[in-house]
Every structure is written in structure tokens, then in C-alpha cells.
Amino acid sequence: MTRRLSTRLAWALVAAGLCAAPLHAQPAAEQTKTAKTLFFDRDYAKARTAWEAVRLKSRGAEADTALYWIARCSENLKEHERALREYGDFLAHRPTDAVLAEEARTSRITLATRLVKGGQAQHLELVRQGLTDPSRTVRYYAALQLSTLGAERGRPALPILTAIVKGEEDDDLVERAKLAILRIDPAALPEAMRGGVAPPARTAGREAHSVRVRILKPGSKEPQVSINVPLVLAEIVFKSLPDDARRDLRKEGYDPETFFKRLRGLGPSEIIDIRGDDGEVIQIWTE
Secondary structure, eight states, rough: OOOHHHHHHHHHHHHHHHHOOOGSSHHHHHHHHHHHHHHHOOHHHHHHHHHHHHHHHHHHHHHHHHHHHHHHHHHHOOHHHHHHHHHHHHHHHHOHHHHHHHHHHHHHHHHHHHHTTTOOGGGGHHHHHHHHHHHHHHHHHHHHHGGGGHHHHHHHHHHHHHHHHHHOOOOOHHHHHHHHHHHOOOGHHHHTTTTOOOOOOSSSSSSEEEEEEEOOOOOOOOEEEEEEEGGGGGHHHHHOHHHHHHHHHHHHHOOOHHHHHHHHHHHHTEEEEEEOTTOOOOEEOOO
16 A cells, blocks of 8 residues: 555545534534434424533533433423423522523423422422412413313412403413312402402393313213303303304304303203214203
């Protein structure tokens, strides 16, 4: 082998080595680009490895950001306990990016809620801590999540949920808060609505005290949705019906916008039986 040939071979080997350079050998900017691409391509396992390489090579805010994305990867891989720990590591560094910090605290509440539902009650306290978070967004989110964990566990969320109903203008948020209160303590909702929503008008004759809603799948004897609530709460429950059910009401000649007003005018035990195009049955009656 001549000197010239051996030199060319050496350069070829060097070039090949650069092309196949591992993530930790890439320049920092290139590592970050690779990590982002892998994440948004949903290749979360490789993305996590890439972000770990970025963290090892970075300092300060860049390293903190890498910690956040490592946790995001673990969350998307459904490694809930690992993600919870990694978000905690990120927040322990007191990140300067307020948006990422708020998202991390929200994600921890989501993960803790899932773990509690999976039987790991030790994470309940983390969800409850969200009720005192400095961010209103996080506090609201914690209250809504806590309401999904049962009446007893969700009761500490009632003051925040009541404040949402009384003070917020976002209709969607208010309705979600009302439904959350219903899950925890239906008797608390009229008090929360005081001064905001008028009670239903009294009807002539014997007064109905409750409304019942059943939604059954085609051919099923057992209801897919079953709701029994005091009449004063019926309008809120009605708003929680699926969109396809509301469309079926329109097909049957019932206007969803005025439906509750008509419902209040029904006598006790009168029933509305609606059958959708796909065979589902919606039954509503008062008692």
C-alpha cells in the first residue's frame, strides 16, 4: 500500500467516523435539533436519549430545558412514575422559564392523578398541593383533577370550584367546574350558583323534585349513561350530554337551547323517549 493510498484510506475512515458520530459527540446545537426532531416525530425513546445527551453537554437554562423534555418523553412513553420524578428534578433546579415550570407542575398533577386512580394513593398529596399553587391555571387544574378522585378525596377542591362558578367568565370553564362540584357534592352546587343562575320556575300542580336521564346503546338493557339529580341541577347535567345526543334531540323536534325550559313544565313521571338514527335510546323523565 502506497503512502498516498494509506492517507486516503485514513481520511475515509475519519469521514465515516464523523458521519456515524454518537449523539454525545455531536455539537450542542446539532444535538438539540436532533432531540427536537425525534420528539416531534414521536420517537420518544430515542428523543429521551438525545435530550439526555443535550443535558450532559449543556449548562444553566439549556440543561434545565433538557430536563423538562426528558420528562416529557417519559410521560409520552407512559412511564408515569419516572416522568413524575423527572419533572420534580426539573422543578428542583428552579427553572427561569415560567411557562415550562407551570407546564411541569400541571403535568405532575396529571401523572399523580393517574397513579392515584391506579391504586397508588401516596401521590394524592401532590394533587392536593396544586390547590395552593401560585398559578391560578394550576390551581384550577388541580381542583378539576381532584374532583375525579371521588367525593371524599375531592372535597378540598370545593372552594376553588365554587370560586370558578361565581367569578369566571369562561363558559366552558364554569360548566366544567359545575360538573366537578356535582361529582363531589351535588348539594353544594345551588350555593355556588347563588347570585348567578336563577332557580327553575315552579310548575303548576304537584311539583317535581328530580330528573332522571338514561342513554342506552342499541339492543342494550343496561344504560350507558345514567344520571339522577335534583331538578335544580338538571340544566347542568343536560349540558353534559354528548353532541350526538343533542343532534338527535334536534331531529326529534326538541331545541337544545330551550329544552330545559320545556322540561321544567312537565308533570312528575312524564317521560321523553327519543330514539336516534343508530338505535340509541335517550329517556328523560321527572319525579
